[in-house]
Amino acid sequence: MYHLQDITKVYRRRQEEVVAFKAASLDIGLGEYVAVVGPSGSGKTTLLSMLGGMLSPDSGKVWFGGESLYDLPINERTRRRREQIGFVFQTFNLVPYLTALENVQVPLFLHGVSKTEQRNRAVALLEQVGLGNRIEHKPSELSTGQQQRVALARTLANNPRLILADEPTGNLDPTSREAVLSLFDHFVSEGRTIVMVTHDPGAAARASRRLCLNDGTLVTSNEIPAARAA
Amino acid sequence: MNLKTLVWRELAERPSAMLTSTLTILLGVTALVAIRHVTVFSEREVGQQLQSLGANVLVLPKDATLQDYYSADLTERTLPESHVASILLENLPGVERLSPKLCVSAKVANRDVTLTGILPQSEFQAKAAWQSVSLFSNKHEGCKKAACGPKTYDAAPETLASERTIDQLKGNEAVIGADVAEFSGLKPGQSVEMLGEKLQVLAVLPRTGTVDDSRVFAHLHTVQRLTNAGEVVNAIEVMGCCEDAAGGLVPKLAELLPDAKVVTISQVVSTQVGINRLMSQMSLFVLGILVIVGGASVASTISSNVRERRREVGTLMALGATPSLVTRMFLLKAWALGIVGAVGGSVLGLIVAMVLGSQWAGVTVKPLPELIALSIGAALVITTLAALWPARSAAKLDPCCCFQEV
Known part of the structure; x- marks a missing residue:
């Protein structure tokens, strides 16, 4: 699915250069469940942004489905993101003035789906994550666990092949964390690819592969034994 | 969404x-x-207002304000009527018609109206013939108005609404505005009592949307007699043949009538x-x-x-x-x-x-x-x-x- 080739991303501030991410080669295959771990400032979010087509590298290529992502025009890149990638955020990033239903409808509207179809699919997704009775609630009227489940329903709205998650369990209580990770397991079982940035060793252990970053460099790339991953 | x-x-x-x-x-x-x-x-x-005032130049009493004329309610300040004859005899270039006016308050059917004395144009013709002058024949230099034939002074009285002058009006006749006709129910041929004298309604003017709608027009000399005002008028409207005439007339009229105020209509509305x-x-x-x-x-x-x-x-x-x-x-x-x-x-x-x-x-x-x-x-x-x-x-x-x- 992904092939990163000679990637370098450098941040410059006041004549000081910091290598945010550097990798000679990195492949992520279809259906993989990848956990990206490492200390703060190690380049995890930079990697996620580049995979999401939102941050172009200073050098190298990011190949996505056989296409060089950053050689595509911005609208084409946006289209790939809209059609094939779903995002999960640490603080959920729900639109505060929209209801749970409308939040899930946003990616469908951006995809040009009709109003009726938007509503039907959004209701079905919210029922799938156990929030069928909360569709008219605004984010402020939901618990953090419920908000993350709304965000997950929104992620699935356009049926993406790939999910990029940034600390998806960082703000959750143990019960909600388990519910989210169970849903991730379910997504992978459906054949989706997940790349999850996390500080949570337990969450990382659920993945099938772990990428360790330190100072913007890929330190290790380990396959996790199936028994542990399960 | x-x-x-x-x-x-x-x-x-x-x-x-x-x-x-x-x-x-x-x-x-x-x-x-x-x-x-x-x-x-x-x-x-x-x-x-410019259209309804019609006249190009106004001759007013020296102490009259423009607002007095503007409100069409001159009742106190007057000019001698002899100024009309002076202007007529001078035969100033560009003058086409004169309309002296005397306005007083009166009542019709218990409603306040303005009784306005006017002089019919036929009397100017008679006066000119008597004085052996050619009436309003002196064109100003560069006049743009096309020449027209001799005037017959037989236009319908209703033209007073648009022309500001009337050709024929006897001493016992009156022409009433549209509002007066409406509230009094008067029709042409009926009589109306004004200041103790019965006047016969000659015509009802078409509605103009101006103060003329609430006026009763009668012969100037009748109004002078009924009010004991003497041979005076409140204003003399001087109609020039065309717009260009007005400017040239003002200094000549001011010279001719030093005790009067001479203004153009554009000055009246200049404020x-x-x-x-x-x-x-x-x-x-x-x-x-x-x-x-x-x-x-x-x-x-x-x-x-x-x-x-x-x-x-x-x-x-x-x-x-x-x-x-x-x-x-x-x-x-x-x-x-x-x-x-x-x-x-x-x-x-x-x-x-x-x-x-x-x-x-x-x-x-x-x-x-x-x-x-x-x-x-x-x-x-x-x-x-x-x-x-x-x-x-x-x-x-x-x-x-x-x-x-x-």
Whole structure:
């Protein structure tokens, strides 16, 4: 699915250069469940942004489905993101003035789906994550666990092949964390690819592969034994 | 869910944040619509008054104010009637007709009316023949009026409404205005008692929308006799053959009648014309204020909104919103502000114009759809231009800001 080739991303501030991410080669295959771990400032979010087509590298290529992502025009890149990638955020990033239903409808509207179809699919997704009775609630009227489940329903709205998650369990209580990770397991079982940035060793252990970053460099790339991953 | 829903939900969530800029546009449009409406109707009123006054030049008593004539209610200050003969005998170039007037208050059917004494044109002809002068035959230099044949002085009395003069009027006859006819029920051929004397109604004038509608016109000498005023008049209207004649007549008449005040009609309405010009310039000033203050307010509001919503915009972009959709989202919001401000301002401005127009400028104001459409259009153009830069800057936001912590 992904092939990163000679990637370098450098941040410059006041004549000081910091290598945010550097990798000679990195492949992520279809259906993989990848956990990206490492200390703060190690380049995890930079990697996620580049995979999401939102941050172009200073050098190298990011190949996505056989296409060089950053050689595509911005609208084409946006289209790939809209059609094939779903995002999960640490603080959920729900639109505060929209209801749970409308939040899930946003990616469908951006995809040009009709109003009726938007509503039907959004209701079905919210029922799938156990929030069928909360569709008219605004984010402020939901618990953090419920908000993350709304965000997950929104992620699935356009049926993406790939999910990029940034600390998806960082703000959750143990019960909600388990519910989210169970849903991730379910997504992978459906054949989706997940790349999850996390500080949570337990969450990382659920993945099938772990990428360790330190100072913007890929330190290790380990396959996790199936028994542990399960 | 669509773009409109997205914008509307955000607006409905925090309407107070948009209040200042909406209010700025609303007040700007209110002032613009109110001033322009009053100006337009005031200009129309002046035009109508000029047309209704008809005369090019007025000869008034020295101490009379222009307002006295303007209100058509001269009752105290007078001129000797002999001035009419002086002007006639002088045979000034460009003079086509004369109309001396004496106005007094009277009652018809217990209602106040203005009894106006006028001299029929046939009497000028007789006077000219007696004095062996050629009546109004002296054309001024460069006169643009086409020559016409000898006058017969047999026009219908109703032409008084448009021509300001009447050809034939006997001492016991009266011509009444449309309002007088309406409230008194008088018809041609019937009699009306004025100041103790019965006068026969010769004609009812067509409605003019001026003070003439509430006048009763009678022979000048009859009015002089009934009021014991003597051989005096309140004003002499001098009709020039064309507009060019008026300017040349003023100094000659002033020289001929040193004890009188000679003014042109344009001087009579010059104050109001000046006020109209001032109001017209004021509306341009208000438009400038609307552009600067309204535009700055909208730009500031939208910029601040973009700053507050960086993370939301980043998230929308991560979810697949294109830069053009983000631009449209903020422009639509600006248009919503502009439309609310412009429509509200137009309604408020119209109400202000209708109330204050009659109180301050003495004009009846009615809605001018094209002016309202223009004001709304101007407000929308201003809000669009003001919101364009912040909206485009929102579209250029780094979508990675969706990953940033709050």
